[in-house]
Amino acid sequence: MMWLAFYNENVGDVLLLTRGGGVPDDFIETESQGNVTLIKDRRSSEVVSANIFNMKDAIKPANNGNITLTEADLEWVNEQIQAVGFDLTIDVDNTPKFVVGYVEEVEAHEDSDHLSITQTDIGDEVVQIVCGASNIDEDQYVIVAKPGAVMPNGAIIWPGELRGEASNGMICSTSELGLSDIDDMPGIWELEDEFEPGTPLEEVVSFYRG
Structure with missing residues (x-):
């Protein structure tokens, strides 16, 4: 990595x-x-x-x-x-970490009464993300925090598992992104307009704020 x-x-x-x-x-x-x-x-x-x-x-x-x-x-x-004498070379990943995702599939998690397993297109690949929002559904455009994203509260998103299912990112709400001024509805942010999967969050924010 x-x-x-x-x-x-x-x-x-x-x-x-x-x-x-x-x-x-x-x-x-x-x-x-x-x-x-x-x-x-x-x-x-x-x-x-x-x-x-x-x-x-x-x-x-x-x-x-x-x-x-x-x-x-x-x-x-x-x-x-x-x-200072360390034998180490750094090569950074500068790709956007908050991007538009398109939710292709949603299925209920077998070991949870509130988690859903999604297959979400983030532009360069389709990833599995486990989501706990009640308003998650197929054919939604959402904002995904990819692995390596730093949330406004300082938390870093890493690949992991939820109840035994792999989760490679996080589907975000506006409150988690610090963007409640754009949309303050509960649950994940359901984008009202269609965007190309992989579009950086900054472009989405600029679009809605005009």
Whole structure:
């Protein structure tokens, strides 16, 4: 999995890089050199995250959450890591993490009275997403948080399982996205207009806000 880049001003002047979630705290170990800290899964010694401190002089993020790193930014990142002696090269995934999805299929989860299993087209692939919203249905256009998306509350979406069924993303409500000013209905955000699956959330927001 390629690396993902994040920024959160509440954390401080730190570039957060990760390529995996779900490592239990008991198995995390850290190694620091200079302005770089690596976070590893000690069971495998795999580096799962990296923090680079004092980053604002070189990289100026426009927002919290997922950030895009240019080629120049990435060159700076790798220079910082390798200058302190770590043998690690970062290659980031800059693709949009919040996109339009088209719900092709919905079936009830056999082990739940409220979960549904969807097959949702997100543009480049059809993914299975387990959804707990009562208003989920076929032939809907929705917003999907793909694996690697950072929600406004700081939570990162990773692939996982719900009641034994794989779930590769999250179908979102406007409140979860911080967009209740556009639509404040309960449940997932049912887009009133048709959009091409894979359309970035920013384009949808611009369309509705005019």
